[in-house]
């Protein structure tokens with residue numbers, strides 16, 4: 001680490017004011033990058049939750065009535081649904097199965113079974129079918145009063161598409177931030193070289209290798225970037241905590257609010273190191289490139 | 296050690312400031328380089344210091360033709376050459392000690408050794424009290440001595456100095472000339488650019504002189520005779 005951030009012995013870059021703006025700029029860049037990265041990861045995990053929610057089958061729910069009437073309604077509903085093109089499978093759940101599903105919420109299945117439970121029918125739709133769920137749901141409840149088709153699947157599909165586009169946007173923002181950072185660092189390195197042209201020449205003529213000179217620049221700028229990245233990251237994490245708190249207050253029932261997964265935190269923690277490495281590589285590339293022009 | 300064969304040099308697209316330079320410097324030789332101002336003395340020394348390439352002709356240093364050297368081999372060659380620049384080129388934000396230590400640090404010497412050698416040499420050139428001073432606070436002659444100390448600290452095989460004693464009193468000038476002589480006795484090839492006829496007279500080393508962008512050489516007494524005759 002000491003070697004990594006070694007002093008710039010001869011160039012004494014820490015004494016010139018021209019590069020002091022760099023940590024501030026890097027700080028804002030890292031702030032934005034951290035938010036984009038957090039967005040990327042938390043939306044990713046949210047989408048995963050939603051996807052498992054929708055990949056299950058559709059369900060039809062029939063309100064409780066006297067058991068005999070209810071059985072009849074179930075039969076009508078099943079026959080009715082089977083007439084639809086695009087419906088692959090219709091399977092009424094037995095009372096035991098329904099009770100089993102509710103067990104975690106209501107208690108032992110054999111007791112639950114005696115409660116006035118709605119009857120459930122599992123409906124599997126053929127993949128890629130163009131069944132209009134909303135229209136189907138309406139027809140169903142017209143035909144069988146008390147029957148209700150869950151229709152949040154298309155809605156969730158739209159949410160997923162939206163989330164995917166937001167993810168894409170976040171990735172694009174990350175990319176732009178990366179490019180901008182590289183450009184800023186290039187300018188800083190160029191300015192530094194111009195300001196220290198004379199010293200560079202003396203070092204060069206005294207037999208310094210290009211790497212010797214480049215190292216002083218790259219270590220110094222990597223240090224600036226790293227130190228600039230820390231406050232940017234800190235503020236971003238604070239902002240995320242506040243946002244997280246606010247969404248948790250929203251009580252969204254159907255969809256889970258986006259939360260950061262573990263990998264996301266690791267990615268965030270690596271951000272300052274990545275920025276320092278990016279800076280180091282860029283500065284080295286620029287300095288070595290312009291030293292090549294000297295004899 | 297050094298061989299010029301029909302060497303020419305120009306700055307960018309400008310006119311040739313040196314042309315048809317033919318010269319051979321034997322190892323362990325000691326030459327003065329002189330000529331009127333603007334004749335190209337500093338330019339010739341830039342070729343020797345590997346800071347410029349000849350624009351034509353062959354320049355051979357330490358047995359290698361310079362234009363055929365790979366770029367990554369140049370630092371090793373430069374470390375064998377000590378240079379006192381006409382404008383000193385000290386690093387203003389570094390102490391006298393760090394300025395003189397520069398060639399050793401670049402060559403990767405051990406800090407303890409560096410400190411020992413540098414303070415010894417600084418004492419010798421009379422800068423003992425100024426080890427921690429920065430160049431902007433030094434007098435012209437003091438700066439010049441720092442520049443000389445930096446050029447010789449590495450025991451170079453080739454020492455080139457551009458007007459190294461111009462800014463100091465004659466006594467200190469002689470002292471430093473003796474330092475150059477000592478190094479020369481130990482085997483260093485020395486080239487010193489100067490306008491100082493007194494120096495040429497006193498040390499009677501062979502003289503290289505630049506006239507009309509090209510180089511002539513002669514013995515010092517011949518050169519002085521010629522000089523006096525032409526100025527009469």
Ligand SMILES: Nc1ncnc2c1ncn2[C@@H]1O[C@H](COP(=O)(O)OP(=O)(O)OP(=O)(O)O)[C@@H](O)[C@H]1O
Nearest residue numbers: 306309312330331332333334335336337338339381
């Ligand atoms: N960097 C440069 N770019 C263009 N021309 C230059 C450059 N340096 C020197 N010259 C030109 O080359 C010629 C020789 O200059 P040089 O400095 O070698 O002379 P000199 O003999 O060292 O003079 P002095 O005795 O004044 O130090 C001059 O005509 C000068 O104008």
Ligand SMILES: [Mg+2]
Nearest residue numbers: 336337381457
């Ligand atoms: Mg000159």
